[in-house]
Structure formats: C-alpha cells, structure tokens
Amino acid sequence: MVVQSINSVLRRVSPLWLYGLGLLPLVWLIWQLNTGALGVDPTKRIEHQLGEWALQLLVAGLMVTPLRRLTGVTLIRYRRAIGLLAFFYVSLHLATWLLLDLQLRWSEIWADIVKRPYITIGMAGFLAMLPLAVTSNNRSVRWLGPGAWQRLHRLTYMAALAGALHYLWLVKAWPLEPILYGIMVILLLTLRIFWRWQSYRRAPPSGQSAPAQ
C-alpha cells in the first residue's frame, strides 16, 4: 500500500525538478566560496567536494534498481537525471583539477595520468561516463536498441567502481569515508551478480532471463 502510494506520488513529480535540485549544491559551493567558508585551501575543497558529490550520485544511480526489486519503489524515471548530474559534477571535478589545481601544467598532468594509479583510474572512470552522457537521450535509446543501450550503460558499474577506488587510493592511511563508499559500491554490484546468478539457475542459458540490473 505504502509503496503504491509512494509510486503514485512519484508519477506526478517531473524528473525536471531533480535537475534543479541537483544544481543547488553547486550554488551552495559558490556561495561558500564567496563568504570565505571554504577556508585556507579552497581549490582542494572544491575539487574534493565536486568529486564526492559525483560519487554519491553514481551510488544513488546504482541504488535505483535494487530499491525497486527489494521494495517496489520505482525511481527509474529519475535515473537519467541522476546519471547526468553525476557526469556534470565529475566534469567540474576534472576541470577544477586541470585549471585550478594543476593550472594546465600539461607535463605534470600527463605524468600524473600515466604514472599515478589513482588518477589513471579516475580518468578511466570519467571516460567510461562519456558515452553514457552522450547516449542518455531517447533518440540514442532508439538508435542503439534497448538491449545494446542497456549493455552499454553497464559501464556505470565501471565508473562507480573507478570512482570509489580513485577516492580510496588517493588518501593517506585509512579514513572512514572512502571505505564506506567502497563498501556501498561493492555491495550494490554484488547484489547484481547474485541476481544474475539466480536467474541463470532458474532459467538456464537459452531462456529469456529476467533483467539482471
């Protein structure tokens, strides 16, 4: 009952609202910058904050399917907005690193990308998100066909895993937050592997198995 009423309320809320809502953190960040609330090292704060929001949105996107399968609450209409906002914030994160942090010192940037595993994997995560952002429109779904589109968008798993590893790998020692994100991503991916394995057991190879996402 509760689930049905939640879903019927959600059906009336346009995903457009989510884009507006998703931009509020950016406004807040700019406001903080103006008041000096970002402290002594605003560049690092902005860089890390943008990256963390992108990772949070990636994790939120990965929660949509498990939430539906486990509770019946359907957020699928909002998933595109969540994904695009994740891409938006990860792009700003990358731009901050290039422009404000390393200030276009290309030799150092290039050396970082090829020599530093955490940056390599962060770049890989960003590149994995590029085709997803580009094909996020309805026309691309039609053009690719739903099956191929869905397979392509499994790159999200790579992106989330890359994001979590990128965070875990850049910190010194073992602070709590990156470990928590890592655990969440691994749980959400393990759940999918488990469902996939279950559906294989129920309907062996030839049959049309239930979607595993």
Add this chain to the structure above:
Amino acid sequence: MRKGLLNELKWSDVTPRADFLNRRQILAAAGAIAMTGPVAAQTSGRFSTDEAPNTLAEISSYNNFYEFGTDKSDPSRYAGALQTDPWAIKIDGMVDRPGSYDLSDILSGVTLEERIYRFRCVEAWSMVIPWVGFELATLLNRVGIQPGAKFVAFETLVRPDEMPGQRRPLLEWPYREGLRLDEAMNPLTLLATGLYGEAMPNQNGAPIRLVVPWKYGFKSIKSVVRISVTDQMPQTTWNMLQPSEYGFYSNVNPKVDHPRWSQASERRVGSGLFAKRLDTPMFNGYGDQVASLYSGQDLSKDF
C-alpha cells in the same frame, strides 16, 4: 579564513607584521605571555625567508594532526581539549643527563627567536610560518650526547581522552619521528613553542614541537613528550605504515615523486583560488644549509 566567525580572528590577521611584533614586545614586557615566557621576537635574518607569512588564522585552521582526526579542520575543532600544562619531556638513551624534564626547565635559559620558514607538506601544499623557538642542538648539548650516538627519536603524547583520533588505530600510536644526529644538530632544526609571537596553538603541536624546514611536514613532529638519542635508525610512523611511500629521510625533493603523486610543484595555500602553483625547490630551498649533509648519498634511494 572564515570571515563569518569574527571571534576566530586574531590580531595577526589584521595587523601588519612589523606593528604586530612591536605590540607583542610591549605585551611581553608587560609579562602578558604566560607559558612560553617572554618572547624576544627577534627575527633571525640569517635563516628566515622574506616571503610573506600566512596569517595565524590560516596556519591554525588547516592542519594535519591525525591525533585529532584526518580532516584538516579536525585539529582546530578538537585540539582545545588538549591539556598542555603541566608538560614534561622524557629525554633518554645515549645522553649524559637523562630524565624527565619539565617544560619550564627546558625553556629556562634558552633564547627564543622568530624564524620565518617555508613549510612544505608531503601532500604538495605549502605555507610560510613565523615560528618562535630555539635550536634543537641547544637542548641536545645541554643533556650531553654520548659518543657513538647516531640518531634522535621523538614521540608525541598519547592521550586518547583528549585526542579523539587516537581512539582509532589510524596510525600506530604514539606518533614517532626521527632524525640523523647531524640533521638534529643543524642550526635550521628547531624546537618551536609558538607562532607569531604567541604560544603555540594546540592544533599546531602545543606546547612544543619539532620544525625541520627542509623535510616534508610530517617529519616535524608535534606535542613532543619523548626524545631518545640512539645508535639505531629509529622507527618512524609514516614509514612504518607505508615504507614504499615515506622514507626515513623524507627530504623535500621535486625529483623524487611520492609513488602516488608528483612532488615537482606545490600549492601555496592561503593565497586564494587563483594563486599560482609554485615549483618546489630542492630541500625546500634550504640546500645551502643542508645539501652537504647528504653528499655521497643517493637521494632517490634514501628518500
């Protein structure tokens, strides 16, 4: 700097340094400085940089002091609970006069001076800091180094009740650092008891900390309670945690990268969003004073 919280601002944020020092000298003369004793804030031109120092608010709000948490703002948030009086340093090992020395005994008879040093963190950011302190060599000479001694080891206070970060095994407590004896005796190496002519803020390592300006910041151990002179290279905290990333020497060296990031350049924090990134000089710019300590050593191996 937090402009919203006016009560966190200190005089050093708004007062030009020259005026500020005059004012401090007046205060010192009035006996207003309690613990560190009168601060004769004479700047040692021989060793001080003429680069503009960061403000006290900057220096005391952006700290790595994992005893209070891993976030840069944790130390300023939680270090208020740290009790720094009474304070004693246990000096042991290969010294003529070992013992537990009260801080006031250590400070009596030393002349405090101001040294404006560059400070380069291993995380590739830097500051300029007007320390107040005295040369470590002064103390080591007073307790008498025995022949055959080669290294000096340091330990930070362990007091989880007052240091919330120590309630988790984030690092292996106590925090440990060490220097080779010749590094410890170098006139650049300080025991600092203050900043900007004031007593050391807790989050910066009150009441007494090491300052080794040609090495990455984590070598400059805070809130020291033990100094041991030995003939063995001591264990050091970050080296124990990750020996491939943090060597015993940890001299600032733009040519030897941290395995996970470059050390070629640095962000001078506190100079705003669009401050220019700086090239990092060898030995953090103190090569004239310390390069000779390492002649014959391959610094890419002894990193």
